[in-house]
Amino acid sequence: MAKSSLSLPRIIVQDMWSHKWLLLLSFVVFANAVAVVYTSYVSRQLTTKWDQQLQQRDKLDIEWRNLLLEEQSLADSSRITRIATKELDMTRPLPSEEVVVKIP
Amino acid sequence: MSKKQAKVIKKPQLIQWRLKVVIGFILFLFSALVVRAAYIQVVEPDKLRHESDMRTLRTTSNQVQRGLITDRNGDMLAVSVPVKAVWADPKEVHKFDGFKDMRRWKALADVLHEPEQTLLDRVKDPKKRYVYLKRQVTPAVAEYIRQLKIPGIRLKDESRRYYPAGEITAQLIGLTNIDDVGIEGIEKNYNDWLTGTPTKQKVRKSRDGHVVERLSTVQQGEKPNDLVLSIDQRIQQLAYREIKKATELNQAAWGSIVVLDVHTGEVLAMATSPSYNPNSREHLQSFRMRNRAITDSFEPGSTIKPFVVASALQDGYAKADEIISTSPGWMRVGGRQVRDSHNNGNLSLAKILAKSSNVGISKLSLSMPVEKLLDKYYSLGLGNYTGIDLPGEAPGMIRESHRWSDFERATLSFGYGLTANTLQLARMYATLGNGGKLLPVSILKLTKPPEGTQVFSPKVAKDVMYMLQGVTEAGGTARQAHINGYPVAGKTGTSRKAVAGGYGDDYVSLFAGVAPVNNPRLAIAVVVNAPEGDRYYGGVVSGPVFAKVMSGALQLLNVEPISKAEQVKLAAMERSFD
Structure with missing residues (x-):
């Protein structure tokens, strides 16, 4: 029978060592597989984020349009004229009273 | 002899047939799994793929607003704002017992300013599949209607054109009809320029509705163009x-x-x-246009x-x-x-x-x-x-x-x-x-x-x-x-x-x-x-x-x-x- 010189772990290690390249390759394959899974996970998350940003953009665009309308009605020149003349007692000078200052 | 013989220690012996049965059984199970996997993945993968796609693939399209019309200084003369159309699928209303809770219909009628009976009449015929209940409702009203959760009542994106200058530029700018097509004035002549088309995309959505993958563009949209007039x-x-x-x-x-x-x-x-x-068209007289x-x-x-x-x-x-x-x-x-x-x-x-x-x-x-x-x-x-x-x-x-x-x-x-x-x-x-x-x-x-x-x-x-x-x-x-x-x-x-x-x-x-x-x-x-x-x-x-x-x-x-x-x-x- 075999003696203690032949221990099982030792044989295993020796065997692995003799196939070290194969072992390395299999490890790389495994790592690769994990990386693929991880990358696709990250890419999905980014896509989701992208989509949310696009939705955000649409929402802001809608808000912008409504604000435009509001600005337009507030800045309406007939409204400003009315406020200026009625509430602030301002008048427009006649052309003959006007002095145009030219900036050289 | 017999005594001695009895003393012989029996060597433990493998019962070969048991081992074979167990190994055979395990091999069978594994091969069954392999065959099944191969069947699913190689021989007939389409069916499951189809099932999966049915649950995750969606076609999305973005809403495109008609282009802005501004004067020479950037003052707005026509702006489109997104609104919603409320429509009903009478078949679905009937199928899912939409008339169970009449309080919801009452609320719907109130928010749309329409008599309840008119709305009910419109969805009476269960053979119909598409009836407008009201067009161009504001987003706030649309949200309210969504929360009423009446079966078969849906919302659709559309847009409404506002003319901030009102009657001042009415004949010049013209009008769009309810489907956002220019029918008068500049809106008519520059209709193609102002109108965009939505981009349709095939996407994969996750269970909670997030887009996780963009697959392909079904239809490349066209961006609407703005128009700058010479008007001051x-x-x-x-x-x-x-x-x-x-x-x-x-x-x-x-x-x-x-x-x-x-x-x-x-x-x-x-x-x-x-x-x-142009913002209120109920009393439109054509000679004024x-x-x-x-x-x-x-x-x-x-x-x-x-x-x-x-x-x-x-x-x-x-x-x-x-x-x-x-x-x-x-x-x-x-x-x-x-x-x-x-x-x-x-x-x-x-x-x-x-x-x-x-x-x-x-x-x-x-x-x-x-x-x-x-x-x-x-x-x-x-x-x-x-x-x-x-x-x-x-x-x-x-x-x-x-x-x-x-x-x-x-x-x-x-x-x-x-x-x-x-x-x-x-x-x-x-x-x-x-x-x-x-x-x-x-x-x-x-x-x-x-x-x-x-x-x-x-x-x-x-x-x-x-x-x-x-x-x-x-x-x-x-x-x-x-x-x-x-x-x-x-x-x-x-x-x-x-x-x-x-x-x-x-x-x-x-x-x-x-x-x-x-x-x-x-x-x-x-x-x-x-x-x-x-x-x-x-x-x-x-x-x-x-x-x-x-x-x-x-x-x-x-x-x-x-x-x-x-x-x-x-x-x-x-x-x-x-």
């Missing part, structure tokens, strides 16, 4: 207010006004009264006279200091009579224009071949499209004839026998202001001035403008159009409206002009059609509109009022023609 909203507003006032004050059928930039041919304002509110500044033509009457003078000067049939006798205030031409309001005696060309003498201008016209005059009329754009990109332009016409009687030649010189629209009239005066160069008109903001054609020499155009100053001064026909600070070269016109078989009792009151004479910037034409009452003369009805809009617009554009020194110089130039 401030001037437009002023112009509309004044023309509206004048139309109402004189109880006229309609009035229109056009403001042109003389150096670029851009339309700074184009307004028509009566107008309508006409953009009268281009769709309606009229005989230009006396407003044509400066161009007769200019033609005579240009072709050498008259000198700038010509004196023409208009005594005794009328003359006989080919058996008919041409008359002035009273006897003006001997008149210079400037005075003929200032007094608007028909006799004087007829004599001038008769002194030149009719072809020369007609040729000038045509080269001023009369009887032809102005090239403005708006629907429904009526270019007017010039009477064609092989033989012109003297009387016809005379009437041609005071604006009868030809028709023009308001824009054409303004364009002709812009030509005077632009040194005799006729420019194409544009409703879009231009980046560089367009190519023009020289109709009159700059000298002739200037001279005629100096002469026209007399019209708005003491002794002229339109003191009302005088502006303090900006010298005006303008002309009144009052033409009788032609009816079947002759001329009727209705008038068209006109005023057109350029200002300031020393540094022309704007040309304005004002037309008031069929004013009621005694005040129908162009100077009285249209003159004040011209003065108010012109002085206001020049102030808005920061045009320098004339200095004292320049005023003296101008007056001297004007006197030199007397």
